[in-house]
Amino acid sequence: MTDTVKKLASRGIATEEMKILSEKEKIPLDFLMQRVANGKIVIPRGSKRSNLKVVGVGEGLSTKVNVNVGSSTRHINLDMEVEKAKISQKFGADTIMDLSIGGDIDGIRRKLMEVTNLPFGTVPIYQAYIETAEKLGSPIHMSEDTMFSAIDKHFEDGVEFATVHTGITLELAQKLKDNPRTTGVVSRGGSVLATWMLHNGLENPFYKNFDYLVEMAAKHDVTLSLGDALRPGAIADAFDEFHISELTNNAMLTKRAWEKGVQVMIEGPGHMPLNKVAADVKLQKSLSNGAPYYILGPLVTDLGPGYDHISSAIGAAIASSEGADLICYLTPAEHLSLPNVEQVKDGLIAARLAAHAGDIVKLGEKAYEKDLEMSKAKANLDWDNICGLSFDPEKASAIHTQFTSHKDGGCTMCGEMCVFLLLPQLLKQNLDLGMKKLSRIE
Numbered sequence: 502m503t504d505t506v507k508k509l510a511s512r513g514i515a516t517e518e519m520k521i522l523s524e525k526e527k528i529p530l531d532f533l534m535q536r537v538a539n540g541k542i543v544i545p546r547g548s549k550r551s552n553l554k555v556v557g558v559g560e561g562l563s564t565k566v567n568v569n570v571g572s573s574t575r576h577i578n579l580d581m582e583v584e585k586a587k588i589s590q591k592f593g594a595d596t597i598m599d600l601s602i603g604g605d606i607d608g609i610r611r612k613l614m615e616v617t618n619l620p621f622g623t624v625p626i627y628q629a630y631i632e633t634a635e636k637l638g639s640p641i642h643m644s645e646d647t648m649f650s651a652i653d654k655h656f657e658d659g660v661e662f663a664t665v666h667t668g669i670t671l672e673l674a675q676k677l678k679d680n681p682r683t684t685g686v687v688s689r690g691g692s693v694l695a696t697w698m699l700h701n702g703l704e705n706p707f708y709k710n711f712d713y714l715v716e717m718a719a720k721h722d723v724t725l726s727l728g729d730a731l732r733p734g735a736i737a738d739a740f741d742e743f744h745i746s747e748l749t750n751n752a753m754l755t756k757r758a759w760e761k762g763v764q765v766m767i768e769g770p771g772h773m774p775l776n777k778v779a780a781d782v783k784l785q786k787s788l789s790n791g792a793p794y795y796i797l798g799p800l801v802t803d804l805g806p807g808y809d810h811i812s813s814a815i816g817a818a819i820a821s822s823e824g825a826d827l828i829c830y831l832t833p834a835e836h837l838s839l840p841n842v843e844q845v846k847d848g849l850i851a852a853r854l855a856a857h858a859g860d861i862v863k864l865g866e867k868a869y870e871k872d873l874e875m876s877k878a879k880a881n882l883d884w885d886n887i888c889g890l891s892f893d894p895e896k897a898s899a900i901h902t903q904f905t906s907h908k909d910g911g912c913t914m915c916g917e918m919c920v921f922l923l924l925p926q927l928l929k930q931n932l933d934l935g936m937k938k939l940s941r942i943e
Contacts, residue, residue: 505719505762505764506518506537506544506546507540507543507759507762507763510535510537510538513534515530518546518555519534519544522544522562526562526563527867528561528562533561536561537764539759539790540755540764540790540791541560542557542558542559542560542562542793543557543558543764543765543793545620545622545661545764546722547656547659547661547721547723548720548722549721550614550618550621552618553618553620554618554619554620556596556620558596558766558793558826558827559791559793560791563856563860563864564825564827564828564856564857564859564860564863565596565826565827566594566595566596566830566849566852566853567595567596567597567598567795567827567828567829567830568585568589568594568596568597568830568849569597569600569830570582570589570597570598570599570613570845571598571599571600571601571602571613572601572602572603572604572606573602573603573839574602574603574631575839577604579604579609581841581842582599582609582613583613585845586613586616586617588845588846589619590617590618592846592849592853592892593849593892594619594830594849595619595620596619596620596621597617597619597621597622598621598622598623599613599621599622599623600627600689601627602689603631606627606628606631607658610655611658614658614659620661620662621661622660622663622726623655623663624664625648625651625652625654625655625665626651626665626690626694627689628655629643629650632647633647640693641696641697641700641701643697645710649714649717656718656720657721659721660723661723662723662724662725662766663718664690664726664727664728664768665707665714665726665728666688666728666729666730667705667708667711667714667725667728667750667751668727668728668731668747668748668750668751669691669694669695669698669705669708669731669747670704670708671699671703671704673731673743674695674698674699675699676742676743680742682734682737682738682743683734683738684735684772686731687732687771688728688729688732690730691731692730694707694730695730708754711754711757711758712761715757715758715761715763718758718763719761719763722764723763724764724766725763726766727766727768728768729747729748729769729771729797731743731744731746731747732744732770732771733770733771733772733773734771735772735803736772736773736774736800736801736802736803739770739771739772739777739781740773740777744770748767748769748788749788751767751789752790752792755767755789755792756789756790765792765793766792766794766795766826767789767792767794767795768795768796768797769781769785769794769796769799770798770799771797771799771800772800772801773798773799773816774801775801775815775816775819778801778819778820778823781799782824782825783823793826793827794824794826794827796817796820796827796828796829797813797829798812798813798816798817798829798831799813799817799820800816800831801815801816805835805836806835808833809831809833809835810830810831810832810833810835810847810851810852811851812831813830813831813851813852814851814852814854816855817852817855817859818856818859819859821855821856821858821860821862821863822859822860822861822862823859824863825859828852828855829852830848830849830851830852831851831852832844850893854892874890875887878890879921880921882909882911882922884901884908884909
């Protein structure tokens, strides 16, 4: 079995991925290796794909953005999912996850892994659920072997990271039954496990057999993403007993995985009012000794359907600035529909803007070099660079020329009253006048 990247870093061995990441992120190699060794940075790599893009997630690195794709039980279109994966890579996603629950799940996953070289993640419990329902009529008949077999299949296929809902326990599921929340369990994987545990009266297999799960991950050097089955699905549920208890469990399990050299991320909420976002990130970092935080949103209002990519970007910007490491995007279709290709793109760009806004606070001058370039381009009315430096150059250029084909002077908003024309022209006129007076004096 090949040593995991975490074990190699612990022994002071710099892998090619570490060297590439050090140069790309402008962080000293020894600092990077130390943080990989102590679990504060993960480099998802798996053991199969050779053309993988090197991506680091964690302390001192730029905030990364994940895109979710995948079929549903009601809409299965492989070509559309492939196009989503391609558009995600084109517009700067750092990681991608396949959440497919409909159609040929194995075939979809394998095809998506072919068309992108981004670190690739899955949620294996979905496949275990679907296949058990098809074979036995109900997912409550899932066996522990079925659940772990799905994980093994995904690991064998070469995924770089996988969400496993380890922190929800039978005790928490029973408490939830007696003390319902505003929106209950909004995690698909969490709902599956809670239903299974309550029906069968059995402990969560991933919690109970966590050491076995870690062994599987170590064999393939897969990064475990400890899922937030009990994340708040409404701002009213944020920071309740279930949210905090699961986070505490996952933080404890993270340290056990580290002992075996396995890389771990912890997943976070969810829906959360603006004033609690910073506290949530700080709590996660404190409980877990700085494990990378993979955060969904967070959505800062429940009133966003149709615009949830904006609601989540607001929360994500704060989370990023406070130390969140990987932002899972949301699209305008969240809570309404499976997203189409354009909605995936919109969600990705909103999340990238949020992540970058946080990095300006978190990383300082290193993060805002391009912002300074953009500001200079605007001052010079350099439209090629203004559009080219944006996260969506094609859209920026199309908007700039939507009422005119001209690419010189001010835009159609201000025309000749453009602030970058008026004052410079006046200053130039005064300078010319001063030079003429000077020449007369001479």
